[in-house]
Amino acid sequence: MIQGDYEEIADMLRSHGLQVTSQRILIYDYLVHTNKHPSAQQVFEDVFESLPGISKATVYNTLETLSTHGLIQKINPQSGVTRYDGNTSVHSHLICTECHRIIDYFDDALFSMQVPETLWTGFEIKRTCVIFYGVCEECRNKMEDRGDKKGAKATRQVMPLKRNQRKVDAWLTMKVKE
Amino acid sequence: MIQGDYEEIADMLRSHGLQVTSQRILIYDYLVHTNKHPSAQQVFEDVFESLPGISKATVYNTLETLSTHGLIQKINPQSGVTRYDGNTSVHSHLICTECHRIIDYFDDALFSMQVPETLWTGFEIKRTCVIFYGVCEECRNKMEDRGDKKGAKATRQVMPLKRNQRKVDAWLTMKVKE
DNA sequence: TCACATTTTAGATTTGTTATAAAATACTAT
DNA sequence: ATAGTATTTTATAACAAATCTAAAATGTGA
Numbered sequence: 561m562i563q564g565d566y567e568e569i570a571d572m573l574r575s576h577g578l579q580v581t582s583q584r585i586l587i588y589d590y591l592v593h594t595n596k597h598p599s600a601q602q603v604f605e606d607v608f609e610s611l612p613g614i615s616k617a618t619v620y621n622t623l624e625t626l627s628t629h630g631l632i633q634k635i636n637p638q639s640g641v642t643r644y645d646g647n648t649s650v651h652s653h654l655i656c657t658e659c660h661r662i663i664d665y666f667d668d669a670l671f672s673m674q675v676p677e678t679l680w681t682g683f684e685i686k687r688t689c690v691i692f693y694g695v696c697e698e699c700r701n702k703m704e705d706r707g708d709k710k711g712a713k714a715t716r717q718v719m720p721l722k723r724n725q726r727k728v729d730a731w732l733t734m735k736v737k738e
Numbered sequence: 739m740i741q742g743d744y745e746e747i748a749d750m751l752r753s754h755g756l757q758v759t760s761q762r763i764l765i766y767d768y769l770v771h772t773n774k775h776p777s778a779q780q781v782f783e784d785v786f787e788s789l790p791g792i793s794k795a796t797v798y799n800t801l802e803t804l805s806t807h808g809l810i811q812k813i814n815p816q817s818g819v820t821r822y823d824g825n826t827s828v829h830s831h832l833i834c835t836e837c838h839r840i841i842d843y844f845d846d847a848l849f850s851m852q853v854p855e856t857l858w859t860g861f862e863i864k865r866t867c868v869i870f871y872g873v874c875e876e877c878r879n880k881m882e883d884r885g886d887k888k889g890a891k892a893t894r895q896v897m898p899l900k901r902n903q904r905k906v907d908a909w910l911t912m913k914v915k916e
Numbered sequence: 917t918c919a920c921a922t923t924t925t926a927g928a929t930t931t932g933t934t935a936t937a938a939a940a941t942a943c944t945a946t
Numbered sequence: 947a948t949a950g951t952a953t954t955t956t957a958t959a960a961c962a963a964a965t966c967t968a969a970a971a972t973g974t975g976a
Contacts, residue, residue, distance in 0.1 A: 566906040579921095581924080582910050582913045601963085611913065615924065617924075617966090638812045638820075642964090654857070654859065681841060681843070681874070683834070683843075685870045686873070687871040688868070688871075689871065693864050693867065729743075732744050732760050732764075736764070757942055759942075791956090793955065795933095
């Protein structure tokens with residue numbers, strides 16, 4: 561399924577000093593036109609449809625190359641593998657901790673809070689990454705259907721302390737090599 | 739090296755419905771008192787000093803358990819392995835893309851920009867994660883010493899387009915299974 | 917079209933992390 | 947205290963994402 565303007569993609573690759581290959585064009589085009597924030601495996605499977613025989617190593621190479629040149633974005637969720645986003649405009653991500661879907665979230669105000677380019681620490685910021693973890697609407701509905709209290713997972717279960725607890729310091733000191 | 743108040747840690751574990759074990763106490767205590775945002779491997783090595791024989795599986799189990807209960811924080815950099823932070827107060831991280839060090843960055847203003855708990859998308863936010871990628875002062879100095887232009891890596895190298903480029907669409911169409 | 921540099925490829929390898937099942941330990945009730 | 951039960955720890959195996967390798971293929975500039 562050819563969907564993109566390959567001449568444009570080719571020019572963009574050249575303008576970054578990258579050689580133009582069918583693999584790069586198709587992977588980039590795929591990433592720009594999907595909103596599923598795929599993993600390398602998913603990219604491999606989907607691009608394989610249009611370019612049978614493409615190697616998984618190439619997919620990894622290409623994703624790394626495009627990412628290094630700022631043409632795509634890496635997303636590293638707290639659980640699961642690296643995902644990729646062909647949309648490099650300033651936006652943040654909502655990551656559902658239930659179904660692991662990643663949703664684009666555009667809110668300019670969020671990024672208007674400017675951090676000084678060079679902080680007091682002498683740290684020079686190149687890129688800002690904002691991720692919101694939570695539960696998507698679909699999963700919240702599923703949880704309700706199952707009888708889970710909405711957002712139960714987030715409500716910290718604080719249990720009452722038991723009486724007469726052992727003195728931990730002394731107990732632990734025995735176990736620990738000083 | 740015993741440094742913390744183990745009774746307090748024990749109570750905290752109990753209050754979350756977790757059993758009190760020496761492994762959990764020492765790992766938590768270690769994470770709270772270090773600022774190096776260690777990997778699981780580093781936690782293993784350092785805690786091994788005070789509790790020889792501790793298993794790596796336990797370190798992974800414990801880190802996962804503490805993290806699930808919100809007692810510690812997972813950090814997933816764009817390159818490299820998962821790191822852990824015993825400081826759960828609201829703050830963001832500066833990650834140096836050169837030396838991979840992680841620096842705590844406290845800026846309340848940054849998190850005062852409130853996102854509605856439930857967005858228009860129906861997504862319920864549980865936790866916000868802000869990461870700044872860039873180059874730390876030390877690495878910037880090293881780069882300068884090496885003659886690299888400061889921040890050269892970030893400056894996008896845009897090359898002039900070449901004339902007489904092949905028509906990519908036609909070329910690619912031949913390679914692609916429609 | 918030729919020559920050279922870059923990229924792709926298949927497969928092996930590495931490595932962070934998870935799964936397993938038995939032994940050890942913590943906790944509760946007696 | 948002690949015994950019984952559930953949880954946790956442990957060593958090891960298993961897994962899978964990602965990287966490395968060297969040869970083949972391809973892109974690019976002359």
